[in-house]
Amino acid sequence: DCTDADKRLAAEAAAREVRAGMLVGLGTGSTAAHAIRAIGAAGLAIEAVATSEASAALARSVGIRVRDFAGVARVDLTIDGADEIDDRFRAIKGAGGAMLREKVVAAASDRMVVIADASKRVATIGAAKLPVEVLPFALCYVADALAAMFGVVEARAGYLTDNGNPVLDCRGARVDNWRDLARRLDAVPGVIGHGLFLLEVDAAYIADHGTVTRLER
Numbered sequence: 001d002c003t004d005a006d007k008r009l010a011a012e013a014a015a016r017e018v019r020a021g022m023l024v025g026l027g028t029g030s031t032a033a034h035a036i037r038a039i040g041a042a043g044l045a046i047e048a049v050a051t052s053e054a055s056a057a058l059a060r061s062v063g064i065r066v067r068d069f070a071g072v073a074r075v076d077l078t079i080d081g082a083d084e085i086d087d088r089f090r091a092i093k094g095a096g097g098a099m100l101r102e103k104v105v106a107a108a109s110d111r112m113v114v115i116a117d118a119s120k121r122v123a124t125i126g127a128a129k130l131p132v133e134v135l136p137f138a139l140c141y142v143a144d145a146l147a148a149m150f151g152v153v154e155a156r157a158g159y160l161t162d163n164g165n166p167v168l169d170c171r172g173a174r175v176d177n178w179r180d181l182a183r184r185l186d187a188v189p190g191v192i193g194h195g196l197f198l199l200e201v202d203a204a205y206i207a208d209h210g211t212v213t214r215l216e217r
């Protein structure tokens with residue numbers, strides 16, 4: 001379908017930024033999977049770190065050398081998808097549940113590029129659910145604390161992240177300042193990750209019915 005064709009187009013355009021010798025951060029999700037396949041096909045002498053076990057496995061299957069991120073402090077270029085990305089390069093991520101590792105790798109990256117089909121492009125983020133990764137010990141306490149910030153807080157049924165933690169999907173944020181909300185989320189003991197990417201994104205490749213546009217922050 002044309003959405004997947006657009007995802008692939010955006011992914012392949014971003015993959016052309018990869019150079020031999022780079023340490024590349026590999027995102028998670030269906031769009032990032034296209035980037036992983038394109039990077040593998042290019043056969044460049046690179047190394048990679050992955051933001052999920054699934055992306056690590058896919059990368060290895062296409063011949064990319066994957067390192068354990070635990071031994072890495074800096075990444076040259078990360079390519080990753082998003083659920084929403086707006087005019088100010090703010091993104092909501094985490095539909096695939098990888099947002100904690102994705103945010104760490106994005107923060108460690110000299111350049112972080114989002115790839116997406118046009119359906120992810122919004123004027124202002126906020127329609128997409130905001131996934132929050134929670135320490136199991138704190139699940140009930142955190143759900144209660146988040147109920148004061150969001151209209152709807154629901155546990156992602158039967159799901160644990162690669163880190164072994166549950167996820168609360170939140171909607172209807174009672175706030176008009178996303179930076180303030182991110183600060184309040186980070187201040188709740190037991191919240192160990194969330195899908196608000198307000199500062200990490202440097203550029204975006206957006207594909208719309210066969211045409212890719214590169215946007216720079």
Ligand code: DER
Pocket residue numbers: 027028029030031032080081082083092093094095096097098099102
């Ligand atoms: O979970 C994530 O943050 C992924 O990047 C995801 O949200 C995008 O997935 P998609 O490329 O399959 O839409």
